[in-house]
Amino acid sequence: MRARGMDAVICLKPQNTFYLSGFNPIIYSHPVVVVLPVEGEPVLLVHALRDDHARASSRIRDIRLFGAWSTKRTMGPDWLQALETILAERALLSGRLGIEFDFLPVGVAEALQRRLTGARFEDASGLLMHARFVKDGAEIERIRRAAFLADRGMEAALAAVAARRSEREVSVAAMAAMNQAWVARFPDAEVADFGSPEGGVMNGLWCYCLIGERILLNCDAPTLRTPQDGDLALIVIWTVVDGMHAENERTVAVGELGPEQRRMYEAMLRIRAEAASALRPGATCAQLDGAAGEISERLGYGAYLPGRIGHGLGLGPHEHPS
DSSP states (O other): OTTTTOSEEEEOSHHHHHHHHOOOOSSOSSOOEEEEESSSOOEEEEEGGGHHHHHHHOSOSEEEEESOOTTOOOSOSOHHHHHHHHHHHTTOTTSEEEEOTTTSOHHHHHHHHHHOTTOEEEEOHHHHHHHHHSOOHHHHHHHHHHHHHHHHHHHHHHHHHHTTOOHHHHHHHHHHHHHHHHHHHOTTOOOOEEEETTEEESOOOEEEEEEGGGGGGSSOOOOSOOOOTTOEEEEEEEEEETTEEEEEEEEEEOSOOOHHHHHHHHHHHHHHHHHHTTOOTTOOHHHHHHHHHHHHHHTTOGGGOOSOSOOBOSSSTTBSOO
């Protein structure tokens, strides 16, 4: 922030406010705002409805309230007015403020500009994501726990595909196994995900399965389609433990594959193995993508390269880099 000349960053994106505060209200029916000044303590601004939850979860000590709820004392009904007051207290009304250009709705961005007429706004999206790239030991441990649950789900999903169960039955079996493993292995952990203004995600242990031609949809709700001999089945699992995510995807063959399917499948395994050998400290995404592309071209599948060969994990199952 100092290097960019920012006096403060104002965050509303759920992943970023959780990253800075440790508070996830699960449903974001009212804005959750973190004010992170370059000097001094950060501030967490929440609706009065979320007061007790925020105080039980947040690492930020200075918690302010807006709105109306029971006997809670607030800064007023309007979060923008409350934010203006907080910035005035910190002498930031005429400062350079970082906001999330990649997330904020146009209406919210315009409201901030109308309210804070003396401020200069800059995009802090990349700054925040760059900070999220680097995981500390506690974050890595949470990802490992999420991966453990994902692996248990995959084991159940593979068994269900082998038993010729439908996409829905495969998904339900995986989610049941993950929930059982969560309660048995990490009973104190939270598996809630980040919701939206219109709904919450109390349990983020998810699985979907696509079989045969439905794999081309890439992401869809599972149906009653069952696997037949020669089908491929795509299993995708997303998990979250205390805010950090893992993902496990497998494409498996049911019965015997035809010669062309087998050639493509084995080529993909070879591409993955050779590209993985390029993974090393300091390697760039472009170098890894180039390695995969070169191998694909050599094996005759260059025209079928996907848009990317991988992505990061963290506060989202599809976090940057991509």
